[in-house]
Amino acid sequence: MVENNRKDAKDSMEEIILQTAEDMFLSNGYNGVSTTDIAKRVGCNQALIHYYYRTKSNLFTKVLERKTVSVIKMIKLRFDDGISFEEKITGIVDLHIEFLRENPRLPLFFLEEARNNDEAISIIKRAFFDYKDELIDSLQESLDKEAAVGNIAQMDAFDLAMDIVSLNIFPFLVDPIIKNVLKMDTAAYDTYLDGRKKEIVKLIKCRLKK
């Protein structure tokens, strides 16, 4: 098999359909998008969607799997051991928020499908199951070590993770509401997020202080 014999994967109709579907599912959820809608946006015949993916559910699963992978990839990023624990925490918050800036619709997408869709939840489960212990355990280990040295207060790693994730994700969930109620445009909201990030870091640091 020669590597570049085929059309560039990015340009193939199969891939265009997947990308369009991804964008539309992220904005409107599984029930909010029909294969006809997707075809219309792609500019192809509706049967073509089914030619490549057979069923709408199949197509959706592909999208969900892709997005799950991107989240896992982000989570697995590690930090240098050289930097201080405090810097590590700051780095995690920062990384997470920047990831969310690039994928602002992802949290609601996951939460909605996790509620509605049994297959979705089993995909999410499979993906995260292996990492959660490793992640929480290594975080707990770091926390214990720092606490032993007296740098921080003793605390539960799962609590800390929930604190950080709650605080980081929430502004992206309420984005449409806040923009509307406070009459913010996208630029203003972006500025707001910068300030929010500082507040979150501050809050987490307080919590860790002895």
Added chain:
Amino acid sequence: MVENNRKDAKDSMEEIILQTAEDMFLSNGYNGVSTTDIAKRVGCNQALIHYYYRTKSNLFTKVLERKTVSVIKMIKLRFDDGISFEEKITGIVDLHIEFLRENPRLPLFFLEEARNNDEAISIIKRAFFDYKDELIDSLQESLDKEAAVGNIAQMDAFDLAMDIVSLNIFPFLVDPIIKNVLKMDTAAYDTYLDGRKKEIVKLIKCRLKK
């Protein structure tokens, strides 16, 4: 008009339809429920839904308005002036979480519809618009007063509100995921929430400490 001449409102078909619709919309969102589904669950003819509410959208709006009112009511609860500021904050967190325990599907319901549905967001907006300034202003006033006396650190009221709301709501959003990934049943999750409440109060107190 005699007061109790009519059937009890709770038993009327109109009300049963509304309650059933409420339950189903909360679980599955606007797009996840059809008027046929509702009729099936109620045990009546599908046309009856339309007899009372004319359109599905109308019925949904009624549900959304009701739920919005219940949130506003919760927000408007006031605390005695006798108790300390710290007790007030603890009380707010507690009240909010207990409200969420009774209405665990409400956050995702609002967030989803705020994303999908322009009419929904304008209803939410109308409802909250009047209260937000009053609420944030009065919170800011309390914060400033306490900070002036030296009881707490100076801090922005909107940040504090976002901190509390983020932390409180998040566990309810991820409920299906956590239950699944960590294999928790409802009782175990309830216990987890008790612990979570303590952690949130602790975190907010840290943040307010000078």
Added chain:
DNA sequence: AGGTTATTTAATAGCTTTATTAACGGCGCA
């Protein structure tokens, strides 16, 4: 009871949705 209004149902129009099938056209290749 008899007439009137309110509630409920059956039937159906008119769309939309998912999925399948058959056919069309281009391209590679023998």
Added chain:
DNA sequence: TGCGCCGTTAATAAAGCTATTAAATAACCT
């Protein structure tokens, strides 16, 4: 040149959806 494959489309089946209408039934009133 002609055969076969791939990507694509048109057509359509089958089911579901919202909404309306007319008819049936129940409730109410005098």
